[in-house]
Amino acid sequence: MGRAHGRRLGRAGIRDVAAAAGVSITTVSDALNGKGRLPDATRRHVREVADRLGYRPSAAARTLRTGKSGLIGLTVTTYGEEPFTFTEFAYFAEMARAASSAALARGYALVILPGSTRQSPYDVWSNVALDGTVVIDPSDRDPVVTELVRQGIPVVSDGRPCGDLPVTAWVDNDHEAAVTGLLDHLAAAGARRIGLLTGTSTDTYTRLSTKAYLRWCERAGQDPVYEAYPAHDPCAGAVAADRLLARPDRPDAVYGLFDPNGTDLLAAARRYGLRVPDDLLLVCCSESAVYAGTEPPITTLSLKPGRIGSTVVQLLIDAIEGTGGGRPVQRIMPTDLIVRTSSQRRRARTTVSAPRSPEDRGRS
Amino acid sequence: MGRAHGRRLGRAGIRDVAAAAGVSITTVSDALNGKGRLPDATRRHVREVADRLGYRPSAAARTLRTGKSGLIGLTVTTYGEEPFTFTEFAYFAEMARAASSAALARGYALVILPGSTRQSPYDVWSNVALDGTVVIDPSDRDPVVTELVRQGIPVVSDGRPCGDLPVTAWVDNDHEAAVTGLLDHLAAAGARRIGLLTGTSTDTYTRLSTKAYLRWCERAGQDPVYEAYPAHDPCAGAVAADRLLARPDRPDAVYGLFDPNGTDLLAAARRYGLRVPDDLLLVCCSESAVYAGTEPPITTLSLKPGRIGSTVVQLLIDAIEGTGGGRPVQRIMPTDLIVRTSSQRRRARTTVSAPRSPEDRGRS
DNA sequence: AACAGGAGAAGAGACGATTCTGCAAGCCAG
DNA sequence: CTGGCTTGCAGAATCGTCTCTTCTCCTGTT
Known part of the structure; x- marks a missing residue:
């Protein structure tokens, strides 16, 4: 031998x-x-x-032979050099957790990858054998997506893709319905003029939400009152909230599109001596649990990132394994309005029961 | 041919x-x-x-031939069936972000893996070719770590390993120094009896922090006043905070070991009519930015998860590539006390400048 | 008795790159 | 003129697994 x-x-x-x-x-x-x-x-x-x-x-040998690696990429929009977006920390964390869990349950693992190719001297993207990729909020003609599709790798996006990006499937919330429902809720609580705190960027979420707001105003016969700011700047939110409440046509209710807007608006309200919810109704879009514990607790719109992440991965794996038909799939997921004190005129039952009387010292 | x-x-x-x-x-x-x-x-x-x-x-072919995949595992302690721990969401998110970023910069990518083998019918662990693994808070004789080490794969842990777990290297904060410094800070602000909100689990963080507290009390000649609760239960914190403030020997300052303790304690203080910081000084360990915006802003101890994550990955890659000597490395990282209103008797300069006077309506 | 057919197991390529070894040619010095 | 050295490139083994094909028995039927 x-x-x-x-x-x-x-x-x-x-x-x-x-x-x-x-x-x-x-x-x-x-x-x-x-x-x-x-x-x-x-x-x-x-x-x-x-x-x-x-x-x-050997995983490498098996992958080489079978052509399947059991690896799914998770791409996160990049601000500057860092992966992950800062404005939607809780959203992303929960989404990633659910996605990871769903993948694991079906025998796949998630690989965290940067939003752009060649971010470092090495191109990590081409060093990893991927069976498919999840893309969060892809931009208009995302080069990474284009390249992956060219290679025949399935791509599923979280967020309706802009333009004619050729993703295999996508999942998104019904943003129009969410905003409309929430504005109706505020109006039912007695709001006469609802303001909006929105962003300057052109991603789908911001765009659709703002459009829904404007359309609602039109239908309700109310003049739009809104301030836009660059959502990736952590400080700009507080300033914009202040601007909104400083306007001569000050709104008596506000919806903030981004996670930190709740505290931003609460702080601004305090500065102007506005009581929440008596003088100002508040809702913001957030996944953070802290708004259950603020004074007062703030009503939030949850996008249910867990369900999104799980669904995205299911669709992707279906595409990888050839299950579930070959044609493109889009799935619209419901949102969840968690009503708390900040959006109800009459003090309603709070979720947390107080062991003794709360003592509203000094309040009016 | x-x-x-x-x-x-x-x-x-x-x-x-x-x-x-x-x-x-x-x-x-x-x-x-x-x-x-x-x-x-x-x-x-x-x-x-x-x-x-x-x-x-082809990444698979290259990996097979060279024996290097450019993949680093990231294991997260599991509660129940889910990956990720809930109590330290912000900590984990920031740590993972930094780790991912550091890995990417050196040409590696992070793979999210469950804390246990065989969590699903498939064993994802053995389906992935890893060059090394980062383990967060490994338990006493973690089977995953043991198996990896047996296979000769470098393992670096975030958190000092309990027992004689044979990790390649580890990184942790100087918890004793952090707690001691923070208690000194509270004492300097006028606290006479400092309480502790701690956990019932036996992980290193909880154990070291509590020990440091007890030792400080002994040195300062103060009787320890503390309540422990199962930290993974999101509701138990509020109850424990309440118990702590309901005690006959009620503390005039409290340190909470876990992220949600800030709002828990604030809510409890409100229920008992205690003003913060006038009647009660507050500090909690948290990475969340919300505590800059609460009323009042709460002093937090940051463990600097970003630095931890980055360091962990650097050490791991050094071990993988054979850089930096062969022997085990441990690195102690400093923490950061972010002093805000809640731990200062005299109203000090707040970080956020208020555009007009805050109007302390009705407060005493 | 001959043969079909099936069960049980082995042989021998791929899969797609890296890399050790080796060959041919060119150049310079002795 | 020749031997040694360098340069530029090609051959072929290898990494470890999967899988298509083949091969040998053995049994049961006509």
Whole structure:
């Protein structure tokens, strides 16, 4: 035989198992993968030997052979050099958690990747074998998406893609319905002039939400009252909230599109001596639990990122495995308005029961 | 010749590039990887042809051959079936962001993996080729860590490992110093009896922090006043905060070990009619920015998760690449006390400048 | 008795890159 | 003129697994 395969690495390979079990490589592979025609005795024997040797199949070799890596990319829009977006921390964290969980349950793992190619000297994207990718809020003609699709890799986006980006599928909230419902809620609570705190960027979320607001105003016969600011700037929100409440046509209710707007608006209201909810009704879009504990608790619109993340991954894996038909899929997910004190004129039952009387000292 | 490699896949392989450029496979590989002895002309030519063909080297093949995948595992402690821990959402999110960023900058990507093997029918762990792994808060004799180390894969942990877990390196905060410094700060602000809101679990963070508190009390000649609760239960915190303030030996200052404790304690204080900071000084350990916007703003201890995540990854990659000596490394990272109104008796300068006077309506 | 057919297991390529080794040609010095 | 050195490139082995094909028995039927 010449140089019969010298022991080259510490870990046992399939050949070692075959030798130790006194069978062929084929038999080992079939036994461990539940394929082929083998009597149970052989199967058990091989499995036992493999266990004893601590055999772990090489993921790289399997991937090379089968063409499936079990890896799903998760791309996050990048501000500056950092991955992750800062404005929607809680949203992203929850979405990623659910996505990861859903992937794991189906035997896939998530790989966190930057929003752009060639962010570093190395191109991490082409160093990873991906079965598919989840893209959060892809931009108009996202180069990463374009390239992936060109390579024939399925791409599912969280957020309706702008333009004619050729994603395999997408998932998004029904933003129009959410905003309309929420404005109706405020109006029902007695709001006469509802203001909006929105963003200057042109992503789908901002655009659709603002459009829904404007359309609602038109239908309700109210003049729009809004301030826009660059949402990625953590300080600009407070300033914009202040501007909104400083206007001569000051609104008596405000909806803030971004997570920090709740505290921004609350702080601004305090500065102007406005009581919430008596003088000002407040709602903001947020996934953060802190708004249950603020004074007063603030009504929030939840986009249910968990459901989004889970759905995105399900659709992607379906596309990868060829399940669920070949044609593009889009799925609209409902949102959830969590009504708290800040959007109700009459003091309603609060969720947290106070052990003794809250003592509204000094309040009016 | 026989069946000279029929076109089998859409994507171009290294052979196609070689053929198109009129050189050998070796030359293509060398040209693209900057190895071998090739004149610049050849190198340029090959690169150009590769670009034209849209050639992307197969990550699986490269990994199989070189033994390096460029993938780093990120394991998150699991409560129940879900990955991620809920109590420290902000901590984890920031830590993961920084870790991912640091990895990307050095050409690695992070793979999110469950805290246990065989969480699903598939064992995702053995389906991924990892160069190394980051483990957050490993438990006493973590089976995942043990198995990885047995396979010779470097493991770096965030959090001092309990017991004699054989991690390659670890990074942690100086919890003793942090707690001691913070208690000194409270004492300097006039606290006579400082209470602690702590957890019932036995992880390193809780254990070290509590021990530091007890030792400080002993040195300061104060009786310890503390309540412990299961930190993973989101509701239990509010109850524990209430218990702490209901005690006959009610503390005049409290440190809360967990992120939500700030709002928990603030709410409890309101229920008992205690003014913060006048009647009660407050500090909690948190990475959340909301505490800058609460009423009053709350002093927080930041563990600087970003620095931790970044350092963990650096150490891991050093270990993978053989840089930085072979022996185990442990690194202690400083914490950051962000002093706000809640821990200062005399109204100090707040970080956020108020455009007009805050109007402390009705307050005493 | 001969043969079909199936069960059990082994052989032998791929998969697509990296890389060790080796060959041919050119150049210079002895 | 020749031997050694460098330069430029090609051949072919290898990484570890999956899987298509083949091969050998063995049994049961006509």
